[in-house]
Every structure is written in structure tokens, then in C-alpha cells.
Amino acid sequence: MASLLQPPGLSQLRGPVAQAGDPETLQTLVDDFTAHNLFKALVAIAIAWLLVWGIQHATNWISERVPRRYRLLTKQSLPFLKGLILLTVIAYLVNLFVNLSQQNLLALTGTMAVALGFAFKDYVTSVIAGTVALFEAPYRVGDRVTIGDHYGEVVSYGLRGIRLQTFDDNTVTIPHSKTWTEAISNANSGHLEAQVATDFYFDHHVDMETVLQILYEAAYSSRYTQLKLPVTVVVEEKPWGTHFRLKAYPMDARDEPAYRTDLIRRAKQAFAQEKLPYPHLPVQDQLSQTPHV
């Protein structure tokens, strides 16, 4: 009964860790650590590095040249290909140097668990999170995501983290481990189009029909608009005015800043011609009513 109350696995770990420290066991664990094998390992690593480099560049090159419809599809294959290469080369190296008997495997994993637990905990957490994220796909290469305070396009999917390209052309590296703790907002989820919401504000007395017509025409007349997807306008009343939110999709999510600018420019030209009243903030009214001293 006493042995059943012990934490499971502890007794199992104790043995292999002790064995890993035993010189005789180490000789059987490490298999043929020779100059020839070392050379083969270096060649394998070099080939893997070249393959990863080549695939990364080829994928980027192809994705920027194929029609827009296939761009994300091409880019999304990159993490899988990189993972495949890394897995293959790791398996090769382990097979080259380690004698993987059942006992040695236990010893090795036990040793690694202890070492990684203390030294590389965060790194391993990110690697595992990245592997999980590969299947759960909260973000993919080419998606426009918001993680924390950062919004941008996922341009790279690495072993430890992703890289976001923001509107300000900054590159932000975010570890995969954020997927455990942070909310991730994905604007397009693997699609080429991402909805863009543009806000407009008017006085309570504005002619709603005129504003709605201009906003719909602004969206449909913009060259960036994906005409195959719907355009909608949502109206909300605020204490200080009426809030119109124009929701439409650009053909390419990358065009989001240019698209929003184009919509605002077109709409404001028409608003000016119609002389539509903009809202007055209460503080402005108070200031205008204050008598000059």
C-alpha cells in the first residue's frame, strides 16, 4: 500500500537518472562518437540549414509571384516544411550518436527533462506551443493578428515564435508560448480578405439616408474593395453624436491602411459637398459659451 501512495513515475525516474550518471551506462548510451560520424552530422546539419534557407526563400519568392488567390496557400506550407526538415535531421542525428534501447531512451528523456526543466523551460514551452499551434492554427503565415498590443501580418513562423510585420514596418517577434496565456485576434484566419471597419461621426441631426448612401458608394467605388463580399454600415448613437461604422473587405488584407485612407478620402469629399454636420464635443460647446474676460 505504501508504494502505491508514492508519486507515479518518481521511482521510474530515479533509476534512469542514476544510470545516466553511471560511466558504464553512458558508454552504451552514446554510440560511436567518432570523427566520421561527427563529419556526417555536420553535413546533415548543413544540408538541413540549406534546405530550410532555400525553402524559406523559395516559398517567399513564389508566394509573391503567384496570383493573389494562391499567396497564402503557398506561405502556409512553410512551417510544415521547416518542421519536417528539422524533425528528419534530429532523428538522423539521434540515430547517429545515440543507442536507442528502451532503457537508454528512458535515461535520455529523464536527463533531458531535468536539464530542460531548469535551463530551457521557456524555450521548450514555446517550441511545444508552436507545434500545437501548427495544428490548432490560431495564426498562420500571412494572417493579420493582434497579440497583446501588437497588430500586423505574420511574416515568419519559427521554431520558437512568429514575426509580425506591423503597419509601421516594425518586426515584432512573439514567442508561441503566448498562445497559452494571451487572447489572439485573427482578422482573416487564412483568407486573403480581412474586414476593415472605418468609423465616421456626425451630429445627431445629420441626414442618415445621405450618409448611408455616400458610405455605401464610397465602399463600392474604391478600387481596393472586394466586390464579391458584402458591404455593411452599422449605426450607433452616442451622447455627443451618431457613430457610423463602415464594414467592407479589401481584396488584399495588406492594403488595409491604403484602403481605409481611400474610403475616408472619398467619403469626406462627398460629405463636404453635402455640407453634413460633424458632431460638437460638449467641451467645445462649453468653451464657445464661456464669456471672454
Place this chain on the structure above:
Amino acid sequence: MTAVLGDSATAHTLTGHQSVQWEKPRQLSMASIQVRSAYNRLISWFSEAHPTPPDEALHGLPPAWTLEIQQATQSLGCPTDYVDAIRQALTEAVERWQRHPDAANSLVVLGSPIENLESVFHACFQDWASPVEQVMHPISWSRRPNREYGIAQPIQAALVKRSAAAAAQEETKTSPLDRRHTLVVIPQLHQGFLRCIRGWRSIEWLRDAVGQSGNYFWLIGCNTWAWAFLDRVCSIGAYFNPVISLPPLSAESLERWLQPLLVPTADDAAAPVIPDSYWSNLAGVGISSAIALALWQKSLRVKAADLPDEQQEQPDLRPPTVPLHLTTPVLPNLPSLSAAEHYLLQSLLLHGGMSRPQLVDSLGEAVGVVRSHIHQLRRAGIIQQERDWLSIAPAHYPRLRSELSQNTFLVGDD
């Protein structure tokens, strides 16, 4: 496929000046045409330019000859298949409208953006046994209607003018069906709007006006891209019925249509005719008459020995009678196009051609930027300019359509 194809077999005279000599083609089956079509589609996915291998034996025509051939093709008219299809549909629709009070009072004819629907409509009304007494053309399409008023103002003015004159005569007619004898023709609806704010309000007016004016029958022509766009922005498709498309041209139709340009010479009268594969090949790559004509012109070649000296090559000199050779017609390759150029080309296809200021208005882009793109596209031969009018070169249309479609643009259903 533009390579020299073997021994010459026959000779024809082109408009009395040059003779067209057929170079015997490889035996082309329908399967090989389909394979080539699939290959072309695959290539068009990538916008990289692939240079056509130079033809060693045959050369392109000198500019003076090309100009003369273009002038000859202008007198060709439009294919009879187009005229027959429109006449038949129009006669049936008008007669139905004149017999049934609730029948539709419109017919829409769709064509590709590089097709000149005005000239097709013009050909339809020549020698037509019209079931209506009056055919009205309220708008002159020599230039695009005013942006602010669009097509609403001239149509309203023409209908008011006509009503005043016809009101006295119609007062005596008791049956509403007896008043149905006026046909209003709008051959280029795509010229009646501009993609900008307030740019298609006159189309919305027309859409409502057609439904309310049961005493008029409306024949409307529009390119497929503009129709798809207008259907998205103002649901125009729900208001018009029936809608027909220009029929695809068969090999026989193309041969019959282009035959006036291919007159056999006396010494070659007994020579075999041009093989059907040429025409079937032309029909396979060209979806409309404008494309087929452009490809036919591009397939004309001349042997180096028959080329005139440089001194003789002047526009005012009539070229000597030399045999011209027909090579297999192929679609020209597209160069690599940027996203900005895609937007510009889509705008031109949507409106079926326009001037530079209108293009700038439509794109909402800086004048200088638009001008530089136009310059590059004209140099690549994709855009053609006649006076201040910009349009797409017909031979480039099929691949351009495919490329824009692959880049998720809303394209017309040709």
C-alpha cells in the same frame, strides 16, 4: 506555335493588294487545342513574361501594310452570327411586349469589354424588318456622358421631346397595347457610369425608369464586367429580363466573316483552301470577333525576301502584291503586372475604355502615378490609345481576364 509550319499550299489576295499564303500547319486535333489551352491557362497564372521564340523564316508586316490591313478590317462589319442572334431575340421580345400587357419591356445584350456593341447594334438595325414604328437613339456615344448627370439627362430630354410630338397621335388610341411602338436603344450602358461616388446614380434612375415606362421597349447593351459590377452595387440584374450574351463564334462563322479579306488570286484558283484547323484554332483562342480579328492580323507574316526596301516603306506608298503567310494564331504573353496595374486594367475593362481624367477619377489615384502606369502598359502593348481614348488591346484580353480572375477581381462572365 508561331513557328513556321511547313510547305506553302495556297495563295490568296488580301483586299487586292497582298496575297495571303497558307503555311501548312501541323495536324491539330481538338485534344491538342485543349492541351494548349490548358497550358496557356497554367502559364497565365504566373505573370512572368515568356518571350516568343523568334521566327526565322517569316517576319512581321511593315507598319504601312499593317495600317492598310487595319483600314481594310474596319469595313468588315460585324459577324452575321451576332446580328442574327440579336435580331431574333429582339423581335421575339418586342412582339411579346406588343401582345401581352405584362410582358417585359427590355432586352439586355451582354458582350465582352473589348467588343464594340454600338457597331453591332448599328448593323442590327440595317435592313431590319422592324416590328416597331420608331427607333430612338437618345444618346450620342461619341464621348462619355457628363459625370454628374450621366445618361439620365439626355434620355429624359429625348423622351419628353418625343412625347410632345406623339401625344396627339396617341390620344386617339384607346388600347394601351396600341401605344407600344417605340424602341429606345442604349448600346453602351458601361459608358453611362463612372466608378466613383454618385457615378452610377443615373443607372439607378434608368433601372427605375424602365420599369415605369411600359410604352417604351428598351434595348440595352452592356459589357459583362460592368454588368457584374452594377449587379453588385444596384442589383440591376433583378430588374431586367431577358438578358442574352453575344454568341461564341464558331470556326465556320469566323471563316465566313473574314472571307472578304481573303480573295484567291487567278493563278492559285485551283489551290486547296485554308485548312479548317486554322479557323478552329482561331475560334479556340478567340472568344469574340475583336479578339479573333486581332489574332488574325497578328498571324500574318511575310518572307524576308518579299519585304520592301527601307526607301519604299512609306505610309503613302501602296505595298506591292506579295504573298502573305498565315501562321497559327496565338495569344500574346502578358508581362509581369503589379497590383496597381491590375487595378488600372480592371477599371478600363469595367468601363470599356475611357479618357485619362476619367481613369484618374475612377481610380482615385494621383495623376502622375496613373500616367506612369499608362505609359508602361502602352509600351507593353496592353493598352491602346486612339486620340485621348484608352482601351485594352483585344489580343491581350483573354489572358488579362484570366490573370485578374486569379487575383480575385470580379470579372465578367464572358
